[in-house]
Amino acid sequence: MAENLQFAFSGLTVGTVYALVALGFTLIYNASDVINFAQGEFVMLGGMTTVFLAMAGLPLPLAALAAIASTVVVGLALHRLAIEPARTANPIVLIMITIGASIFLRGLAQVVFDKRFHTLPPIFGSEPIRIGGAAILPQSLVVLAGAVVIVVLLWAFVDRTLFGKALIATSANRLAARLVGIDTRQIVGFSFAVSAAIGAAAGILITPITLTSFDVGTLLALKGFAAAMLGGIGSALGAVVGGLLLGLLEAFAAGYLSSQYKDAVAFLVILAVLFAMPQGLFGKTRVERV
């Protein structure tokens, strides 16, 4: 029992990060049909930039904010310099561009930062909290709380503002969005900026627990992608649920089978989703009335 609770805690913590990465995928996919495989690099940049700014003497909160801001700049640059010039190309080509961008950012991080593992001090110390025989790190609760804040802010923005409605409108019908005068390029750029911010925040939150290095983005992008597929690509709710589910599946597989197979879970999930339910848990089924 205590064991299961322990697996659940660690699964939810890492699942939260997958959920945030999947949310980043979803935002950009909805605005542009592009799967941005550089999403994992946003997470890496958030963590690494914070680490290096903190080492340079900046107070941690300031370093974190500066890291988010600079990752947003990278996201906007990715859109402006790599995606936008090729916008008439097939989405498959754009997806390849994001893979290239991800390799480029990883290489750049190796040069600008270094190749070592880094960590950040946890906000509320590292004394585990005991619940029902299992232990949970205070930082895990910070990760969960941070994710809740991000999701609520995003939801409020999309549901309560006209700009958010324009985001939904663009994903629901891009032609109609252009015909009512929405500058869809601006919307896509905005989705890159928000995805970058969410990724960076996730990277900062998780670094005290999992450490970070220049190449953590690759696996995170694949896991986040698996989570988005599981939830149903294009669905924000699906991204969150898919992320948490994948985290739990991983933790239990690692606990009951072997931790060596942990990373295989995400790929089994991708295969299972493709075979059994390509539209995922919350994927759209289109209904048209005439």
Next chain:
Amino acid sequence: MLSVEDLKSCYGRIEALHGVSVEVRAGEIVSLIGANGAGKTTLLRAISGVQAVSAGRIVFEDRPIEALAAHKRVALGIAQVPEGRQLFEPISVEDNLKLGAWTRRDVDFKAELDPVYELFPVLFQRRHAAAGTLSGGQQQMLAIGRALMAGPRLLLLDEPSMGLAPILVEQILGAVQRLKQTGLTVLLVEQNASAALAIADRGYVVETGRVVASGAAAELLADKRVRAAYLGV
């Protein structure tokens, strides 16, 4: 008000418009009629800027617009009701209308919504419903209402009668006539040629990417060739 000169447009390597020239004067209803695939929709898409143009000019109120992005053309006063309505289906009726006014950020929504609800009272009753749950006729009304929210001086209407029962067609085209009385200029594309010419001042007949006939609506209605080809008499 709008003049399209020798416009050419392609889908991939296939040219869909082979040099089309159309003129719309302020206050007119001009109908484009022609068979399916003649290029009518392509022409409207090109005027709105969502279809690439390979040659020719589009001049709106003395200003060449063929190089402008689609959203800038909306801001200039050209709104389109696209074929198949193209609503934002998951979004409520009222938010669809508000998004119609996207290019006019400083606008008082209430003052803009009232005339649309007056024109189509059923939209007011269903203002909180998701657009995708409306019936076909209501969807067409919403599509027109959304375009009106942009405050256009020129309204492009693509097949507003498509898939609607005759009584609804009458209602929609009646609304178009009322809009004309408020000073709106309309370019109407229809396969339902007799209905389209009945409310129009002038008309153009489009065939395989070319204008093959044009003139006053009454003349076209009386023209033997047009009657045989498009009116089924």
